[in-house]
Amino acid sequence: MSGTTPGDTGPVEDAALVRAAQTGDVSALASLLERHRPGMRAVALSMLGPGPDVDDVMQETALVALRRIVDVRGPEAVGPWLRMVVRNNCRNLLRASRRVEPREWVPLPSDGGTPEQVLESHALRDWIWEAVEALSPTLRLPLVLRYFSTGITSYQQIAEACAIPVRTVRSRLNQARGALSRSLTDTADTPHENAVRRTENSWFEAHETLAAAERGEFGKVVRDRYTPGVSLSANGQRLGGADLLLAGMDADLAAGVRQRPTHVVAGRSLVVWEMELISPPDDPDHCPPGVAWIITLDAGRFDRVSLYHTPRPAAVAWGAGVDVRPRHRTPPLAM
The missing domain is CATH 1.10.10.10 (Winged helix-like DNA-binding domain superfamily/Winged helix DNA-binding domain)
Structure with missing residues (x-):
């Protein structure tokens, strides 16, 4: 036996395809995935058994390869790398079936991000x-x-x-x-389009929006940047429009709540601003740890804003399994 596994064919050809894919060659990436499909699928079948979950994992692995191919440092060993991605995705799926939340993707390199x-x-x-x-x-x-x-x-x-x-x-x-x-x-x-520039602009806009609100100019931001019929929702329920946006922001600031952008996702039609919520010093449990503004754009203007609040950490039981700590009100919007 040579010790090879399905999919470990042509390391020289693999290396050439990886290098081409890393420069953005679509057909090279497709060829690479096709060359290693049998070995990848064999791994998925061995862990999950026959069924639709195998196809889900194969699709997930293709997306990971698309995003991570540039990180492959040993192009000749791309076959084992792809099978490792399959194994990680299978483990995530098995964890999810046991009601344990899956991990994001595969582990990132040690230099992080x-x-x-x-x-x-x-x-x-x-x-x-x-x-x-x-x-x-x-x-x-x-x-x-x-x-x-x-x-x-x-x-x-x-x-x-x-x-x-x-x-x-x-x-x-x-x-x-x-x-x-x-x-x-x-x-x-x-x-x-240049995705980096769009993301940088959105970071700047998030910071400027919060700064304008603290200066009492959030109304101008809403008039200039939001559609006249903008809607605000949470948990799938529409709460109101521009008036509620303004009232909610004012209420949060008056309560001493501040927020800090921590992550931005910016597309042409969808923007996500993830914020850390900072409670007032005299009321540290006033609001949840964070909030995401999930924003849909219409012709470049904010048209729908949906809020998702980061859950509070699990309560600590005191005494005989009862949480006796005081519960504090969440701000109207915690925007």
Whole structure:
């Protein structure tokens, strides 16, 4: 026996395909995945058994390869790397079936960074975002939250943010992965906007929005940047419009609540601002740890703002299993 495993063929050819894929060659990446499909599928079948979960894992692995191919430092060993990604995705799926939340992607390199930061480090980023923009809004939102946010990545969190059942999240992510694969092919030769510049602009806008609110100028921001019919919602329920946005921000500031942007995802049609919420010093439990503004744009203006609040840490039981700590009110919007 040579000791090789299915998919370990042609290391020289593998290396050439990896290097081409790292420069943004679509056909090279597709060829690479096709060459190693038998070995990848064999790993998935051995861990999951026959069934639709195998196809889900294969699609998930293709997306990971798309985002992470630039990080492969040993191009000749891409086969074992792809099978490692399959194994990690299988373990995530098995954890989820035991009601344990899955991990994000595969472990990142030791020099770290979020998945979005890894994405932004290589030439494929603009192409990927163009393909994401081509998805329907129903599929785009769960996919963006799952793969580009930092605090709304588990199935349960996405379900709460989108106000849909967990099983629907899984179904839509499955559809989104398939649609994204087709969209990547369709958008390979189209012009791609600069995703880094768009994200930098959105970071600046998030900071400027909060600074304007503290100066008492949030009303001007809403008039200039939001559509006249902007809606505010939480947990899938519409709460109100521009008047509530203004009243909620004023109430939070008057209560001493401040917020700090921690992560930004910026597409042409969908923006996510993740914020740390800072409670007033004399009331440290006033608000949840954080909030995400999930913003849908219409012709470049903010049209729908949906709030997702980071859950508080699990309560500590005092005495005979009863939490006797005082409960504090959450601000009206905690925006």
